[in-house]
Amino acid sequence: MGCVLNEMNATGGTIAEKVKAYNDANRKVAILCNHKRTVTAGHANAMEKMGERIKGLRYQKWRLKQQMLNLDPTLKKKKGAAFFEIDEDLDKEWIEEHQAFLIEEQRTKISKKFEKDNEKRVADGEKEMKASELEERLQAVNEMEKKFKKENKTGKVEVEARGATVEKLEGSITKIDQRVETMSVQAQDKEDNKEVALGTSR
Numbered sequence: 001m002g003c004v005l006n007e008m009n010a011t012g013g014t015i016a017e018k019v020k021a022y023n024d025a026n027r028k029v030a031i032l033c034n035h036k037r038t039v040t041a042g043h044a045n046a047m048e049k050m051g052e053r054i055k056g057l058r059y060q061k062w063r064l065k066q067q068m069l070n071l072d073p074t075l076k077k078k079k080g081a082a083f084f085e086i087d088e089d090l091d092k093e094w095i096e097e098h099q100a101f102l103i104e105e106q107r108t109k110i111s112k113k114f115e116k117d118n119e120k121r122v123a124d125g126e127k128e129m130k131a132s133e134l135e136e137r138l139q140a141v142n143e144m145e146k147k148f149k150k151e152n153k154t155g156k157v158e159v160e161a162r163g164a165t166v167e168k169l170e171g172s173i174t175k176i177d178q179r180v181e182t183m184s185v186q187a188q189d190k191e192d193n194k195e196v197a198l199g200t201s202r
Contacts, residue, residue: 014178017185043194050187052098054180055090059098061176062086066157068169075166092152099148107141110134 065084068075076084114134121128151157161168 014182014185038195040194043190047187047191050183050190054183054187055094056098057176057180057183058087059090059095061173061180062090063151063157064169064173064176067159067164068166070157070159071164071166071169096152099152103141103145103148106144107138110137110141113137 062084069084111134114129114137118128147158
């Protein structure tokens with residue numbers, strides 16, 4: 001184990017990669033010692049959710065690239081059309097389902113915030129906000145829904161953030177790439193651990 005840790009320090013790598021490398025070494029010991037465990041009932045569901053989160057990030061990355069094109073159409077020639085293409089597994093059906101998920105997620109978030117704000121007002125002896133206030137707040141969700149429908153129809157994504165530049169969007173894409181890489185390593189580590197009890201080998 002000490003050799004593995006020394007090797008990790010020498011070669012570098014992200015924290016997630018180092019954790020996985022450590023667990024890989026630990027897993028080998030656990031397998032040699034026959035430290036097995038039954039796959040948990042929720043494992044498949046957890047892996048599916050993690051996979052969906054990664055796909056969601058990749059979709060977000062594609063939208064940012066399209067916003068870059070919206071700012072500077074000449075980028076398609078400079079970077080090549082392939083750079084702006086969407087991943088094959090992010091098909092129309094998945095995109096529409098994911099958009100519906102994002103819309104509902106935002107609607108729930110706004111509604112819960114409204115309820116919480118009202119609870120605070122009541123606790124402070126103030127009058128509750130009317131339902132019309134919630135409807136006004138939910139306009140943002142309606143706008144999101146319209147935006148997605150337009151994007152699906154035109155295949156173009158308009159710039160969302162104020163003061164956005166190509167450089168800023170590229171920075172956001174880099175951050176997403178890092179998150180995807182970290183989550184992918186964590187997902188693989190989780191999958192590799194499903195039948196091995198690491199705790200008993202440390």
